[in-house]
Amino acid sequence: MRKVRAVFSGWTADDFDAMTVPGLAPRMERIRAEIQPKFIQLAEHFEPWLTRELGVPMHTHVAKHARRTVHPPESTWVAFSADNRGYKKHPHFQIGLFSTHVFALFGYIDEGVDKAAFGSRVAARSDDIFAMLPGDFAVIEDHTSPEWKLVRDLGPDGLKRVAERLAAVKKAEMLVGRIVARDEAANMMGPTFVRLVEEAFASARPLYEIARPMAQN
Structure with a gap:
């Protein structure tokens, strides 16, 4: 029998309240019961969708927050x-939420093994990338922070600064994409x-193409 894919049911105020x-234990209970099932619904669409769009098999990784022992996750x-096997060392796409908003992003986080090379490439092409985003x-x-800046406010020079920091600072990160406020979502x-x-993912694809050699290592 053909498997029927889950249809994403949308976000609710309760999802944001869960955050x-x-x-730690009560919040994780809500995340597992209410939010992670929606992540699976989204993954059933976006894992094959990204695989088709990018031409490389993509794999789903739901955040487990396993390293936390005291403080509950804010997102x-x-x-x-x-x-x-994982996503933290590689360029990746992600969908998630804070209590205030949801996000759909492409990026490299601090554990990325080739993020310095990616940062250097983005810095070298910051004018072109600014025009594409x-x-x-x-x-x-x-x-880990709910703060962000807009591409138009950063400008090419600001985007270059973010990329240069990604290349130079071990803990630096760079994520780019769409933010939707809680009430709108x-x-x-x-x-x-x-x-x-x-x-959002299609618009961020130029960044993935820059990262592709690292993504498939």
């Missing part, structure tokens, strides 16, 4: 990378959100 529950996500895309330098139909993420 404010006090205590949670599902990531997609070309490595079936939507001006209202967010640029994030710390995936909670009132958005599931298929509408899926289309928004598709558009």
Whole structure:
């Protein structure tokens, strides 16, 4: 019998409220019960979608937050990378949420093994990349923080600075993509959100193409 893929049901206010529950164990219980099933729904669409779009097998990685022993996570996500063993060392795409917003991003985080080479390549092409990216895309330098800057506000020079820091600083990160505020996301139909993420990932594809040699190592 043919497997029927899950359809993403959309975000609700309860999903965002789950990210404010006090205590590690209670918050993780809510994340596992309410949010991770939605990540699986999204993954059933985006793992094959990214595989088709990028021409390389992509694999799903739901954040487990296993290293945490005291403090509950302020955000949670599902990531997609070309490595079936993990995503943290590689360029990847991710969908996730804080209590205040959801995000659909491409990026390298601090554990990326080739992020210095990627940062150097982006810095060298910062004018072209700035012209390719939507001006209202967010640029994030710390995936644990809910703060971001817009591409249009950074400008080519600011984008170059972020990329140069990625190349030079071990803990530096660079994530780029779409941010949707809590209230807007909670009132958005599931298929509408899926289309928004598709558009965000497609717009971030030039960055993946720069990272592709590293992504497939």
